[in-house]
Amino acid sequence: MGIFFGVPIVGVLIALGAVVAEQLLAVIAAVLFQKEIMLDVYNHLGFFIVAAAVIEEAFKYIAVSQILRKIFDLRGMKLIFSAIMAGLFFGLTEVFLVLVSNGKNITDIKNLGNDTLFSLLTVILVHILTIFMISVLVAVRREDKIFNAFKIIIPPTLVHLLYNFLVIQKGEYTIWLVSVTLAVVFLVDLFILFFSFRDIN
Secondary structure, eight states, X not given: OHHHHHHHHXXXXXXXXXXXXXXXXXXXXXXXHSOOOOGGXXXXXXXXXXXXXXHHHHHHHHIIIIIIIIISOOOHHHHHHHHHHHHHHHHHHHHHHHHHHTTOOGGGGGGSOHHHHXXXXXXXHHHHHHHHHHHHHHHBOOTTOXXXXXXXXXXXXXXXXXXXXXXXXXXXXXXXXXXXXXXXXXXXXXXXXXXXXXXXO
């Protein structure tokens, strides 16, 4: 029962931790470059968006490898399912913060347009899918230690950046492209899980 209460808290805390780290990065950038990080950075795929994706995936990796695996002592499929749950709450926390930052609350969701609801849903899905990928790679232990922290973080970060790029474009086929991308990532996650199943512990 502790897992059902603890894992969601982990998801919320790493989401908040990532937000704090991103804000610190924004402050450092403002000091170094004498330029405030404004909301318009989210309108193009620049340094801050890339850094934010790296930060978020790094926090997920730390949560899976250090908290869920070592502190909670989870292994195998328990680790993977717990990571997916943490990713769900990470995504829900981010959606909540997005709503709050736009002067809205949870009850306002029913009044949002379909495009906005789709965007919020995909925010949750991208966090679930990336932490799913991380958890499978963490759960696989090979003697040659091919999956170190750096190599584990790179693939989900690229997925995250691709998602950000598609959302930023806001083109005619954005919804279709995002849907296909997330579906492909889900299949890739299952592919990795299937071919790594024997090594998962």
